[in-house]
Amino acid sequence: MTADLDRLTIHEAHRLLREKTASSVELTQAYLERIHTLEPKLKAFVTVTDEAALQQARRADESIAQGKITPLTGVPLAIKDVICTKGVRTTCSSRMLENFVPPYDATVMEKLNALGAVMLGKTNMDEFAMGSSTENSAFFVTRNPWDVARVPGGSSGGSAVAVAAAECAGSLGSDTGGSIRQPAGFCSVVGLKPTYGRVSRYGLVAFASSLDQIGPITHDVTDCAILLNAISGYDPRDSTSVPEPVPDYTRALKPDIKGMKLGVPKEYYVEGMQPAVAEVMKTALKRLEELGAILEEVSLPHTPYALAVYYIIAPSEASANLARYDGVKYGYSYPGESMWESMEKTRGTGFGAEVKRRIMLGTYALSAGYYDAWYLKAQKVRTIIRREFDEVFSRYDALVTPTSPTVPFRIGEKTADPLAMYLSDVCTLPVNIAGLPGISVPAGFAEGLPVGMQIIGKPFSEETLLRIAFAYEQATDWHRNKPALKGI
Numbered sequence: 455m456t457a458d459l460d461r462l463t464i465h466e467a468h469r470l471l472r473e474k475t476a477s478s479v480e481l482t483q484a485y486l487e488r489i490h491t492l493e494p495k496l497k498a499f500v501t502v503t504d505e506a507a508l509q510q511a512r513r514a515d516e517s518i519a520q521g522k523i524t525p526l527t528g529v530p531l532a533i534k535d536v537i538c539t540k541g542v543r544t545t546c547s548s549r550m551l552e553n554f555v556p557p558y559d560a561t562v563m564e565k566l567n568a569l570g571a572v573m574l575g576k577t578n579m580d581e582f583a584m585g586s587s588t589e590n591s592a593f594f595v596t597r598n599p600w601d602v603a604r605v606p607g608g609s610s611g612g613s614a615v616a617v618a619a620a621e622c623a624g625s626l627g628s629d630t631g632g633s634i635r636q637p638a639g640f641c642s643v644v645g646l647k648p649t650y651g652r653v654s655r656y657g658l659v660a661f662a663s664s665l666d667q668i669g670p671i672t673h674d675v676t677d678c679a680i681l682l683n684a685i686s687g688y689d690p691r692d693s694t695s696v697p698e699p700v701p702d703y704t705r706a707l708k709p710d711i712k713g714m715k716l717g718v719p720k721e722y723y724v725e726g727m728q729p730a731v732a733e734v735m736k737t738a739l740k741r742l743e744e745l746g747a748i749l750e751e752v753s754l755p756h757t758p759y760a761l762a763v764y765y766i767i768a769p770s771e772a773s774a775n776l777a778r779y780d781g782v783k784y785g786y787s788y789p790g791e792s793m794w795e796s797m798e799k800t801r802g803t804g805f806g807a808e809v810k811r812r813i814m815l816g817t818y819a820l821s822a823g824y825y826d827a828w829y830l831k832a833q834k835v836r837t838i839i840r841r842e843f844d845e846v847f848s849r850y851d852a853l854v855t856p857t858s859p860t861v862p863f864r865i866g867e868k869t870a871d872p873l874a875m876y877l878s879d880v881c882t883l884p885v886n887i888a889g890l891p892g893i894s895v896p897a898g899f900a901e902g903l904p905v906g907m908q909i910i911g912k913p914f915s916e917e918t919l920l921r922i923a924f925a926y927e928q929a930t931d932w933h934r935n936k937p938a939l940k941g942i
């Protein structure tokens with residue numbers, strides 16, 4: 455087989471399979487070998503499903519031989535371990551679900567399976583998707599392939615690393631406040647959080663149900679459109695999924711943004727932003743202008759409140775969602791003398807520190823006497839933030855911001871300071887609060903480390919985002935840079 459995995463995108467893998475230059479079994483074997491070589495150092499996967507993957511690959515090859523091929527038939531992918539996979543352990547990187555094997559597939563998995571995709575394994579994450587560095591995994595830390603002393607971002611760190619290190623052709627992550635876009639930015643790959651309701655959440659282990667969305671993490675924008683096509687659409691099993699028609703997102707891939715109006719919200723170029731990141735953004739914005747877009751500074755004055763709003767609403771919803779882990783129904787169970795002891799010890803030992811912090815924050819915000827002051831107030835500010843975006847989108851096609859205010863930080867650098875960690879998501883959280891789509895594309899390097907550019911759009915404007923991202927990608931070479939993986 456001649457495939458160079460380093461450069462293998464989903465669309466390129468599809469071409470090889472279609473032209474019969476490579477079989478799915480060959481591609482899958484090549485990825486599995488690479489995974490086993492790189493994993494001792496990178497640790498992007500919680501579970502590698504060698505046997506099942508090869509079996510899926512064989513089936514894909516049979517289907518291709520019969521002339522039946524979809525854009526994902528036989529293409530090896532990795533899946534964040536927060537998405538339920540029938541018969542395959544789904545841990546959420548938590549002791550609580552360490553041995554949990556779901557009896558059903560998430561809707562996105564049903565869709566991928568129906569298209570003939572191959573799953574290589576389940577990727578590491580911050581426990582229950584709470585975190586920005588993948589350091590909150592109960593199992594191990596995932597390392598950034600651009601510098602293994604640094605974090606890959608989070609919470610979908612494993613999915614971003616698996617793509618960046620070419621351990622798969624593409625992956626799925628989930629994003630509640632930035633968990634697809636921030637690690638994509640930190641690893642120099644593409645990550646898209648769809649509009650709330652675009653993709654079914656059925657079978658996505660819930661963190662904060664009014665914010666969570668599943669989305670693609672890929673080598674390039676074309677792959678992002680292909681995976682988004684595969685997972686989007688209404689699902690009667692998720693009452694918040696929206697019955698909007700799903701366009702063919704690959705049709706948006708035209709490198710033409712002449713005359714498009716892009717807002718540059720000044721509040722996102724925040725204090726505390728690394729000067730080297732600001733430099734990269736300046737060059738990226740100039741490039742968009744050279745491509746014919748009209749850039750103007752705009753203001754979203756309530757942006758500074760988004761972080762506080764998020765850290766009331768997300769933990770409140772989490773405290774309710776995580777009440778189900780009581781040691782009785784499924785998952786980890788501590789054998790106590792009484793029911794209460796058992797429940798207390800199950801939750802006390804099954805959850806890690808950050809998850810407990812969120813449950814306590816949320817329970818407090820929802821408790822009688824504090825509900826109005828915290829939860830209700832946060833919901834009101836959420837509405838203001840959403841309206842502010844609506845107003846801006848009546849004048850602009852999209853907004854352009856950095857994905858994160860810093861480059862990937864060192865492992866251990868922020869673990870002792872939760873607030874510093876929370877600040878990693880200042881640029882991404884408002885997008886979830888307003889239910890908007892957002893994409894992060896590679897925008898360059900600062901001090902040798904990746905910087906992502908975020909493009910935000912109005913609800914269901916994924917086509918616009920992909921078009922801008924594609925035009926930018928085609929005019930730059932950032933997505934072609936691959937980590938050297940020296941010494942791994």
Ligand code: GLN
Pocket residue numbers: 583584585586608609628629630631632633634661768879
């Ligand atoms: N880092 C944010 C948090 O810890 C967002 C996580 C996410 O998007 N899942 O909540």
